[in-house]
Amino acid sequence: MSSSRERILDSFEDALIRDGERAATMEAVAASAEVSKGGLLYHFPSKEALVEGLSERLRSLAERDRGIMTAAPDGAARYYVRTSVFEDSALDRALVSMARLAQQGHPTAKASLADIQERWLDVLEAQLGDRTIARAVKLLGDGLYYDAAFFASAGTGRTSSREIEELLDVVDLIVAGS
Template identity: 45%
Template sequence: MPRPSQRDRILDAYTDLVVTSGPETVTLDAVAAAAGVSKGGLLYHFGSKEALLDGLLDRATELNAADLATARAAPEGVARYYLRTSVTDPAGDSAVFRALVALLKLAATEPRAAAATRRCFAVWREAMAEELGDPLTADIVAVVGDGMYLRAIVGDTSEGLTGDLEEVLRRARPR
């Protein structure tokens, strides 16, 4: 596997610091140190803290789109994939999980992060509505998945739900 670019290492460091320390504590100096680059190297790729945020927003959106493409291609379907990965992504500490957690942490104080998070959620609901044939059912499945995601973050595997995703989907579908 090729070594990540300096730009990717900087975004990784920024994401990790936002997730582990909170956005209010993140400085350009801290990001540069965590990425193993000089502050000048960081500023070469991201001329300001705003540009660094833009990079994270773009990355999170790209990772979300790639994850949705994977779900669309999966034999299990988008809704089942969404529910399953709501537990496995946090447990596996995937890139998309870390990026979305960073967005969620930033969303409390950064309107652009909140808007990006809403867009990420919306594309999943739209895809599930296409698959399930009903926007309300898609929203219900999304909310269940989001709850499973939050539980997984704190170590709760939602075994009752994950043990029978087909039953969860059956109960969510309109009659």
């Protein structure tokens, strides 16, 4: 069983993803995590502390992903595009929940997402040798992710394995030309 702290962060993520920031109250998060409000406040004395905890989680998950991306046998560009599909992973959930906060103008969420995006772009640039080309690859992956994360539930936004392979062929052309 996960720790109370992790259950609280999971519940906060769930509330943000499902219902948005307004519904992600301290009371709702505590109830969903099955902890008392005092238990929640022990780990996170404020909603801002919850956001900071979620930011730390996201940064840790993204850094792990960045390491895998850097060492990917088929290259960072192919890795980035191939993994730019929403799979409801821990990283996906942390990204989407922080995006919900960023959409509301939350400064911690905006800063966390900007930093993570920059670090992924740096890995692509290191492989490709050109920031503009790296940005083009990144935007291709980001578009796939956006489509999958925000439209899959509506029955659209499902990119097939065949379509991913076709897009990876385009990535190969971009990498070959860089």
